[in-house]
Amino acid sequence: MASVLSQPHFHNEAAAYARLEAIVWPEGPHCPRCGALDRITNVKGGRMGLRRCGHCKREFTVKVGTVFESSHVQLHLWFQAAHLMSSSKKGISAQPKSRPHRRDQPDSVGGAGNEMVTVNPGSL
Numbered sequence: 339m340a341s342v343l344s345q346p347h348f349h350n351e352a353a354a355y356a357r358l359e360a361i362v363w364p365e366g367p368h369c370p371r372c373g374a375l376d377r378i379t380n381v382k383g384g385r386m387g388l389r390r391c392g393h394c395k396r397e398f399t400v401k402v403g404t405v406f407e408s409s410h411v412q413l414h415l416w417f418q419a420a421h422l423m424s425s426s427k428k429g430i431s432a433q434p435k436s437r438p439h440r441r442d443q444p445d446s447v448g449g450a451g452n453e454m455v456t457v458n459p460g461s462l
């Protein structure tokens with residue numbers, strides 16, 4: 339069964355870069371230092387997505403200035419995480435549940451250390 343998670347940018351790093359570039363640079367790459375939109379070239383043999391500005395000579399990727407800039411985690415994994423976080427209505431628990439939930443056992447209310455910590459981007 340095809341899932342939205344089968345899309346290439348969730349599995350392929352080059353596709354993930356292309357996806358982020360389409361989001362960050364809808365009108366094409368621009369230099370984060372001088373803002374130039376022209377004379378931006380691909381750096382051959384450089385790391386993934388590396389561009390060079392012909393005006394100020396700065397080398398950069400689409401990650402410069404984004405939350406991904408200082409991450410060593412591959413971009414397609416971030417896309418998976420972001421997708422899972424945003425597609426779950428209740429968010430994703432940052433702590434494993436300490437015990438299985440059962441209808442015949444009332445939840446302890448206000449019990450210390452049992453509260454779920456959830457992250458829900460929709461509520462931020």
Ligand SMILES: [Zn+2]
Pocket residue numbers: 369370371372373374391392393394395396
């Ligand atoms: Zn520049």
